[in-house]
Amino acid sequence: xxxxxxxxxxxxxxxxxxxxxxxxxxxxxxxxxxxxxxxxxxxxxxxxxxxxxxxxxxxxxxxxxxxxxxxxxxxxxxxxxxxxxxxxxxxxxxxxxxxxxxxxxxxxxxxxxx
Amino acid sequence: xxxxxxxxxxxxxxxxxxxxxxxxxxxxxxxxxxxxxxxxxxxxxxxxxxxxxxxxxxxxxxxxxxxxxxxxxxxxxxxxxxxxxxxxxxxxxxxxxxxxxxxxxxxxxxxxxxxxxxxxxxxxxxxxxxxxxxxxxxxxxxxxxxxxxxxxxxxxxxxxxxxxxxxxxxxxxxxxxxxxxxxxxxxxxxxxxxxxxxxxxxxxxxxxxxxxxxxxxxxxxxxxxxxxxxxxxxxxxxxxxxxxxxxxxxxxxxxxxxxxxxxxxxxxxxxxxxxxxxxxxxxxxxxxxxxxxxxxxxxxxxxxxxxxxxxxxxxxxxxxxxxxxxxxxxxxxxxxxxxxxxxxxxxxxxxxxxxxxxxxxxxxxxxxxxxxxxxxxxxxxxxxxxxxxxxxxxxxxxxxxxxxxxxxxxxxxxxxxxxxxxxx
Numbered sequence: 001x002x003x004x005x006x007x008x009x010x011x012x013x014x015x016x017x018x019x020x021x022x023x024x025x026x027x028x029x030x031x032x033x034x035x036x037x038x039x040x041x042x043x044x045x046x047x048x049x050x051x052x053x054x055x056x057x058x059x060x061x062x063x064x065x066x067x068x069x070x071x072x073x074x075x076x077x078x079x080x081x082x083x084x085x086x087x088x089x090x091x092x093x094x095x096x097x098x099x100x101x102x103x104x105x106x107x108x109x110x111x112x113x114x
Numbered sequence: 115x116x117x118x119x120x121x122x123x124x125x126x127x128x129x130x131x132x133x134x135x136x137x138x139x140x141x142x143x144x145x146x147x148x149x150x151x152x153x154x155x156x157x158x159x160x161x162x163x164x165x166x167x168x169x170x171x172x173x174x175x176x177x178x179x180x181x182x183x184x185x186x187x188x189x190x191x192x193x194x195x196x197x198x199x200x201x202x203x204x205x206x207x208x209x210x211x212x213x214x215x216x217x218x219x220x221x222x223x224x225x226x227x228x229x230x231x232x233x234x235x236x237x238x239x240x241x242x243x244x245x246x247x248x249x250x251x252x253x254x255x256x257x258x259x260x261x262x263x264x265x266x267x268x269x270x271x272x273x274x275x276x277x278x279x280x281x282x283x284x285x286x287x288x289x290x291x292x293x294x295x296x297x298x299x300x301x302x303x304x305x306x307x308x309x310x311x312x313x314x315x316x317x318x319x320x321x322x323x324x325x326x327x328x329x330x331x332x333x334x335x336x337x338x339x340x341x342x343x344x345x346x347x348x349x350x351x352x353x354x355x356x357x358x359x360x361x362x363x364x365x366x367x368x369x370x371x372x373x374x375x376x377x378x379x380x381x382x383x384x385x386x387x388x389x390x391x392x393x394x395x396x397x398x399x400x401x402x403x404x405x406x407x408x409x410x411x412x413x414x415x416x417x418x419x420x421x422x423x424x425x426x427x428x429x430x431x432x433x434x435x436x437x438x439x440x441x442x443x444x445x446x447x448x449x450x451x452x453x454x455x456x457x458x459x460x461x462x463x464x465x466x467x468x469x470x471x472x473x474x475x476x477x478x479x480x481x482x483x484x485x486x487x488x489x490x491x492x493x494x495x496x497x498x499x500x501x502x503x504x505x506x507x508x509x510x511x512x513x514x515x516x517x518x519x520x521x522x523x524x525x526x527x528x529x530x531x532x533x534x535x536x537x538x
Binding site: 001002003018022025062065069074078081082084085088089091092093095097098100101102103104105106107108109110111112113 | 399
């Protein structure tokens with residue numbers, strides 16, 4: 001998520017709290033799998049690019065992640081989907097993100113647009 | 115374990131359980147003990163905030179992310195006083211004759227279903243929204259369908275005093291949606307039916323239910339259960355199971371009925387859904403107004419249904435394909451986005467089934483039948499400026515320039531009935 005780079009400390013804390021809250025409710029086995037996936041994403045690029053994910057430039061990160069997203073192995077695709085779901089949950093569940101993208105739904109409905 | 119005795123115990127308070135509770139209300143008024151056991155909580159009106167982060171965990175099983183066993187699809191199932199009628203968009207269709215015929219249930223006729231549906235349509239304020247309350251997300255759908263040669267029909271919906279918050283799937287913040295939580299259950303309670311929330315039915319046997327009443331978790335929404343926290347054995351002369359297409363077979367399976375009913379849980383089907391997103395050149399009214407006002411029924415001819423829809427930021431982000439800058443760019447076009455849901459009419463097959471895990475919790479085995487993806491693809495309307503869709507298999511993703519991820523899907527029974535238009 002390109003915007004995540006410009007999140008301030010408060011924004012990051014909010015994002016992290018949302019993700020942590022979501023993960024906390026999940027079974028221990030899923031948490032372990034998630035940890036393994038994150039480790040695999042960090043070290044996986046060493047085989048292809050000779051560097052860890054966190055040391056890659058953006059184009060290489062994108063290429064690597066695109067490969068994981070379309071991996072032949074369902075387990076990897078599923079893990080990637082789960083991880084991106086958590087990331088999006090953390091980012092887009094914040095009220096600031098809703099404002100940023102122009103989402104304006106309001107319980108008052110049409111009245112709020114008058 | 116605390117003992118209780120009732121004449122009728124109803125498990126579940128949604129479209130099925132809530133309706134049965136109301137139908138039995140005269141018995142309760144005459145002195146019979148009628149009990150509804152609902153696993154989810156009861157909410158106060160003020161708790162419906164319309165905030166995705168607050169409401170999804172409060173209202174849905176697994177926060178709306180209940181995954182099938184291979185992880186390729188999520189099912190959205192409401193868990194609250196009123197079940198999934200709290201979280202659907204209020205669309206209230208009468209099952210077509212062809213569907214009733216296909217169910218092939220002995221003694222169930224379409225005339226009977228139509229008569230009963232008409233009763234509930236009147237009771238729950240089902241009507242067509244007037245044109246001035248339709249947003250552009252819906253009106254553009256109708257226009258597009260006309261140009262593409264599809265006939266769009268308007269959904270009758272069960273609302274009263276709808277303000278057009280567009281937040282139906284998060285529980286109406288204005289108490290306008292007339293689900294069983296607003297109509298049947300309160301009427302039943304007024305007549306003496308007892309509704310107990312946060313009451314998980316662990317096992318059933320002949321005339322016996324083992325129930326655990328759960329504590330309200332710290333910080334959670336909803337009120338405390340009507341009964342003290344603890345375990346109960348409820349003796350009932352009659353038991354009605356209405357815990358949903360996933361919950362009911364799972365309860366029967368963990369109660370050992372699988373030996374007597376060898377096909378229990380089999381033939382589960384649902385409407386796997388793709389979200390199509392179009393980006394217009396200008397902002398449209400999409401996140402205000404009723405979100406699901408029109409549909410195109412091609413179920414009989416081509417095996418798919420198109421519906422309008424509009425989701426919230428996180429749900430939208432999750433269901434759009436890809437990541438990084440292209441995904442972000444589309445999210446930032448939110449005011450210009452139009453959304454359509456494609457529901458594929460999947461056939462019921464034995465391998466697609468509800469089962470239970472070692473802890474007795476429901477699991478759903480589901481693989482798309484080969485017919486689904488071609489149907490979903492053929493349903494794709496002519497693109498406007500930019501259309502994205504979300505197939506679920508890698509092969510599909512490679513065929514299309516669009517990127518993909520699995521869409522959330524409303525849980526349905528093998529009947530094809532759709533109790534909860536998800537976040538679909």
